[in-house]
Amino acid sequence: MSTVTDARRRFQLAVVAGSAVMLSLAAVLSALADARAVWRPEVSGPVLPDWSSAVASAREIEIVGDEGFTLVETDGVWRMPSRDGYPVRPERLAALDAYLASLVFEGARTDNPQRLGRLGLAEPGDVDGGTLIEVRDDAGDIRAELILGEVRDPLVYVRRPGRSRAYAALSGDGAARALDLLPADSWLDLDFLALGTSDIARVDIQPETGPAYRLERAASSSRNFSLRRPAGWQSITAAAGNGPAATLGRVRFRDVRAADRLGGEFVAHHTAETFTGLRVRIDVKALGETRWALITATPLTDDAQAEAAAVNATANGWAYLMSDLTIDRLIRPLDRIADPGEVSTDAP
Template sequence: MGRKSLIMLGLLAAGLGGAYFIQQERSRPQPQQTSVSRELLLPDLQGKLAAVTALDVRRPEQPDLRLERRGDVWVLPAKADYPAAGQSVASLLRALSEARKVEAKTANPALHGRVGLADKGNPDEQGTRITLLRGSDAPLELLVGRSAQQGSGQLVRLYGDNQVWLIDQLLPMPATELNWQDRRIVEVPFTSIRQVEVAYPNGTRLTVYRDSAEEPNLKPRQMPKGRRLAHEAAANGMATLFSALEFADNAPLAQVKFKGKPLLEFSLSTFGGGELRGQVYGQGEQPWLVLKDKRKLGDEQVPGKLDWAYRLEPFQYQALAKKLEDVLAAK
């Protein structure tokens, strides 16, 4: 047998052996992959959110913020127990209870500032300190730092522990005391509003209305003969304002000393028989709204309080403070 034939036989044998090995490997049962269970960041919190009675938030260079549970409602004691934005509190507590450790990062205190988890020093390097009070149980405390540079998650460390952890949750927190509050004043759907009227101290008034909910636009009751609206929806803004009216600031009515007459008085009527009345005052060159009375409108439609004053943004006031000529086409 020649040399060439021997080489060919060798290659053939090697190929058959390789094929046999592959076939045997495929026929073997494959080992099951084991899932790695990530450790909860706050195991004492899971299933026990109802035990949290208060929440402290301390941000660098901002006043300390406390929220307290009063029955089913969270309030801000520093704002005369004004209701907090329940969804914001619930989202944070839920994220804390579900957060799991993904990866251990630095445990060197000298490096904490780089990830926004320093105890002190430059405000940009400090973490936001969260304290959960749980009645007679020990409080839970942690520092919240920067978001993960890649993927999702956030860097945190338990207060008093140098170990930094990447967790699998983003911890949503409003940036200011204002945004921790339930800022809603009025939430009456535009489709349910039948009429809005504004009256001014000089006796002039503007009433915009529609006869049925099927009509898409409101029209002035004081429409002069031969005139028309600037456009079909020109009067709608006076009503759409009340579909999602939020305050820019607030204060107990007893603490606010309004001088003189209001800039305007307003009333709102719905097709369901709901009525809302209020006034807007000028204070420090800013418009402040006061609710005077509501009928057949629940707290979900009018979350605002009758004993509080609410500062509006200028554009909100301008949407309401219309005069007849503002909604009519030019002559």
């Protein structure tokens, strides 16, 4: 009986010892897994070491974040296909080039996919997602790609697409700078029309409803525009016409499309003339609830020829989407700024 009992005890001790070994092994493996997740290998040098050659061969740049769009180089000009090939602002491309060329590694960070969102490096389009930049050559081959995450001065967090390892980086000046790649319209020159409020001498407006009218002032130093046409109407206040008259002093459009593909119909127009002799006409086209501007510039003097040519070089062939605020000012009905005179019922 004693021999059986001793054997049972030895067996139980062996089981307990084995369990302890297994638990210890599990703890070690768990610790190793955690250590791997926070292990930060040494890393240094440029984030995109081959960036200069990638830029030289670049023919297409895709940017994906909350929205996605593509830039394509054609005959030396970068354009946005989703906007019917409207040219991209060169200074934006220069800023992107300088920024990515300057990025250098500061160090590695987590490679746990569950933690990438904390650094703004989740998949582009997801919550806490990063912004993907992908550069391709004329054969469609990827020459450079990177996901940009959060900027926490002086660092910006980055990772390679398809990989979970995150890195911290610095730009060339020793700190991270936020590079706003979105929205898509930030890549387009949509605020090129700026006549200068003090330079506008007169405007002629044909609203969608009601009579056409003219606002005018004698000099750039004059504070208010006066209502010159039609006869018999009186401005509600001395400054009532300033809003419509000064609309083209500076305007930012919301979007752009090729004019010959827009459709719709013309419903109003606004023509402004400057003291230097530049005339700019906006023909307003209605497409559903939206209103689009087709722009034509005409020089009335020799001094205005260069300005007119610059406006036409940008605007010719394009239609520009206007905001509700711009439309409200640009073609405001006359009865919102003036009252009609009394109509006499006496016989002549």
